[in-house]
Amino acid sequence: QDLIVVREExxxxxxxxxxxVTCRAFCCEAPNHSPDPGATYRTGAPGTDELQRVAHAIAAGRYPDHLAQHAIWVVSDGHDLAGMGALDGTVDDTLRHALARITGLPPPTYTVRFADDPHRACSGRPEAIQRDLRVGLPSGGLVTLVxxxxxxxxxxxxxxxxxxxPGDHRIPVELDVLDWPPGRYALHLHTSADPGVHRMPFAL
Incomplete structure (x- = not known):
C-alpha cells in the first residue's frame, strides 16, 4: 500500500x-487494503507532478482527513471530484478549487458518496448523489423533480x-445510484411559477 506524505516541516x-518527526500521509492506492497497525514502510519513489501539487495544496491548509484523502484519490485513482463534496462556502472550498485547477475538472456542485467495500480502502463505486436545491415560489406552486x-x-x-x-424552499436530494450504468444524467426541476427548466447535470 503506497502512501503519499503531505506534511511539510x-x-x-x-x-x-x-x-x-511525525508524517501526515494518505493512501494513494484506493483498491488496496489499509495498512495494519505497526506496519513499517520503506522510502518510495517521488509522486507524479499532479500528486505532488495535490500534496502541496493539502499541506498549505488545515483540512479534515476525509477531504484530503478524497483529494488524493481524485488524482491517484481517477475518482470523481464530487467525492470531496459540493462547494459549501467554507474554507474547504479552497482545496476543492485547487483540485479543479490541477485536474482541469469543474468544481463539484454536488456530492458523491461511495459504496463501502470491506476489501478496499475505497470502492470508487458511486452509491448516492447528494445536493441541496433551492427554489423560490413567491405565490406558492407545484414542483416536479425528475x-x-x-x-x-x-x-x-x-x-x-x-x-x-409561498416562500423560499430548500429541497434536499439523496439519490440512490448504486449500480446505475455509467454516463451523464441531470436533475430537472420544473415549477408552475416558471416555464423554464432548472437543469443540474451529474456524471457517474
Whole structure:
C-alpha cells in the first residue's frame, strides 16, 4: 500500500544529528487494503507532478482527513471530484478549487458518496448523489423533480407536481445510484411559477 506524505516541516539538524518527526500521509492506492497497525514502510519513489501539487495544496491548509484523502484519490485513482463534496462556502472550498485547477475538472456542485467495500480502502463505486436545491415560489406552486439520462429519458421521478407553500424552499436530494450504468444524467426541476427548466447535470 503506497502512501503519499503531505506534511511539510523545516528541520534543523547538527552534523550527524537526527530527529524524529511525525508524517501526515494518505493512501494513494484506493483498491488496496489499509495498512495494519505497526506496519513499517520503506522510502518510495517521488509522486507524479499532479500528486505532488495535490500534496502541496493539502499541506498549505488545515483540512479534515476525509477531504484530503478524497483529494488524493481524485488524482491517484481517477475518482470523481464530487467525492470531496459540493462547494459549501467554507474554507474547504479552497482545496476543492485547487483540485479543479490541477485536474482541469469543474468544481463539484454536488456530492458523491461511495459504496463501502470491506476489501478496499475505497470502492470508487458511486452509491448516492447528494445536493441541496433551492427554489423560490413567491405565490406558492407545484414542483416536479425528475432525473433524466443523456437522451432526456426520465429514469427517476423524485417529486411529481408536489404543492409548495409561498416562500423560499430548500429541497434536499439523496439519490440512490448504486449500480446505475455509467454516463451523464441531470436533475430537472420544473415549477408552475416558471416555464423554464432548472437543469443540474451529474456524471457517474
Amino acid at each position: 523545516m528541520v534543523a539538524l547538527t552534523p550527524g544529528g537526527s530527529r524524529l 432525473v433524466v439520462d443523456r437522451e432526456g429519458r426520465i429514469v427517476r421521478t423524485l417529486l411529481a407536481r408536489e404543492v409548495f407553500a
